Amino acid sequence: MPLHPQAEAYVKLFPTDLDTPVSLLTPELIARMRTMDGFAEQRGPAVPLPSVRDEVVRGVPVRIYRPEEGEHPLPAIVYFHGGGWVFGSVARNDALGRDLAARTGAVVVSVDYRLAPDHPFPAAADDAWTVVEDVFARPEAYLADPERIAVCGDSAGGNVAAVAAWRARDAGLRLAHQVLVYPVTDVAMDTPSYRDYATGFGLAAHEMAWFVEQYGGDPADPALAPVRLADKAGLAPATVITAEFDPLRDEGETYAAQLAAAGVPVEVRRYEGAIHGFFGLPGFFDQAAEARDYVAARLGEAFG
Numbered sequence: 696m697p698l699h700p701q702a703e704a705y706v707k708l709f710p711t712d713l714d715t716p717v718s719l720l721t722p723e724l725i726a727r728m729r730t731m732d733g734f735a736e737q738r739g740p741a742v743p744l745p746s747v748r749d750e751v752v753r754g755v756p757v758r759i760y761r762p763e764e765g766e767h768p769l770p771a772i773v774y775f776h777g778g779g780w781v782f783g784s785v786a787r788n789d790a791l792g793r794d795l796a797a798r799t800g801a802v803v804v805s806v807d808y809r810l811a812p813d814h815p816f817p818a819a820a821d822d823a824w825t826v827v828e829d830v831f832a833r834p835e836a837y838l839a840d841p842e843r844i845a846v847c848g849d850s851a852g853g854n855v856a857a858v859a860a861w862r863a864r865d866a867g868l869r870l871a872h873q874v875l876v877y878p879v880t881d882v883a884m885d886t887p888s889y890r891d892y893a894t895g896f897g898l899a900a901h902e903m904a905w906f907v908e909q910y911g912g913d914p915a916d917p918a919l920a921p922v923r924l925a926d927k928a929g930l931a932p933a934t935v936i937t938a939e940f941d942p943l944r945d946e947g948e949t950y951a952a953q954l955a956a957a958g959v960p961v962e963v964r965r966y967e968g969a970i971h972g973f974f975g976l977p978g979f980f981d982q983a984a985e986a987r988d989y990v991a992a993r994l995g996e997a998f999g
Contacts (some may be wrong), residue, residue, distance in 0.1 A: 698896075698940055699968030701980050705897070706970065717905040722812070725781065729810075732787050737754040737978030742793040749785075752829050755806040755822045758785045759837060760796035770801040770998040771839035772872070773827050773859070777850030777876075777975065779906030780811045780819050791975055795847070798991035801998065802839050804830060808855065816912030816953040823848075824862045831868045839858055843998045845872040845931075847990070849974050850943070851906070853878025855919040857950070860931050870931035872997035874990050876974050877936060877943050878950065881922045882907045882914045886945035896940045898971040903942060922950050927957035933992040934962050936986055938969035964989060 698706070713720070715728075732738075763769060774792060776783040785792070785807040792805040808822035826843040828848060834841040847861075848856030853875040860873040884904060893900035910919070916922035935951040937944045944965070951963040966973065966982050977983035 696939060698970075699980075699982065701982075702940065702968055702970045702973070705979050706895060707817070707991050710895055710898060717902060720905070722836075723743070725812075726878070728995040729782055729784070734976060734978075737976045738788070739790040739794060740981075741790050742797045744793055744796055747793070753825050755825050756785065757826060758789070758792060758805045758807070760805070761838065762796040762800055762802075763885070766832065766838055768838055768840040770843035770845070770994070771830055771837055772796075772799060772801045772803045772994065773823075773830055773844070773846050773856075774803050774805045775808065775823055775846070775848035775852030775855045776805070776808075777848070777852045779903070780816075780851045780854075780910040781906055782810070783852070788975065795990075798987055799994050801843075801845075801994065802837055804837060809891040811911070816910045819851070819910070820829045820855050820858045820918050821978050823859045827859045828866070828868070831863075842869075843871050845870060845874065845994055845997060847874035847876070847898060848878065849876035850909040850971065851879055851910075853874075854880065854919075854921070855949075858918050860933075861917070861921065861924055861927075863931070864929050870948075872934065872994055873931045874934045874994065875936070875947065876986070876990075877938050877941055877971055878947050879943060880950040881920045883920075884942070885950075886942075888944040889942045890944050890945075892940050896942075896970050898942060900942050907938040922946060922953060925969070927953055927959060930954060930957070930959050932960040932997060934990065935964075936974065936990070937963065937965045938971055938973055939965055939967050940969065941971040943971060948996060962993065
């Protein structure tokens with residue numbers, strides 16, 4: 696497929712993800728960039744919900760979105776934002792958190808995990824697991840149904856969601872589902888999609904290498920590269936979304952294939968003509984709403 700016209704228009708405006716040479720990204724500039732969001736309007740409207748509250752869970756800040764009045768338990772989605780483990784926040788992804796809650800009818804627990812390079816590997820993965828474990832341990836605090844808990848994340852958030860999913864399995868906690876949106880599942884960066892879409896399609900290969908360098912960790916460690924997990928049997932059923940013109944496409948689809956080979960129910964959907972990041976920007980990409988509807992349908996099936 697050719698590049699989608701909306702994606703083509705986007706990359707003409709923003710040919711690279713960071714829009715700044717990585718050699719210039721000092722700690723001071725990184726901190727300043729975290730406070731700016733040039734895409735606020737394109738992230739979609741802030742859907743009004745009956746309850747949105749901020750809490751701190753065992754040292755990790757979260758924002759909890761509830762789409763219904765009352766105190767009856769609802770399914771729960773623990774959501775992790777993208778941003779290369781360096782950028783992103785609950786506040787920046789507020790519109791997406793609200794939208795997920797509204798579309799799915801589930802409580803959404805959006806996690807403000809610690810960011811690199813201030814907090815390198817495995818800080819993000821550890822914070823993600825802290826919150827998932829707490830939702831299982833104290834579902835009443837979230838007004839959540841402990842039998843219907845899922846994880847969801849995009850890009851680096853998809854990475855920590857995948858890691859949380861295998862930690863849940865190893866801890867004997869049954870996740871209902873895992874949704875991985877163009878996830879980082881490997882850091883070898885040697886796939887055909889990395890070569891074919893290295894530059895000119897938004898997220899550039901050298902930028903991804905910089906993100907990985909900031910986060911750190913051993914490339915063979917499955918807590919950094921879930922494709923390296925030796926045993927994937929018994930992991931939560933999965934939905935994997937990829938974008939055709941994305942350096943991360945192949946590793947996401949490889950991970951889905953590994954899950955299927957291990958007997959894990961998985962469905963993978965590639966969005967043709969799409970680029971990395973489309974899911975979070977409905978103001979730019981019609982495919983964002985399509986993908987969110989698909990995620991909501993998949994989670995609806997998982998929650999029963």
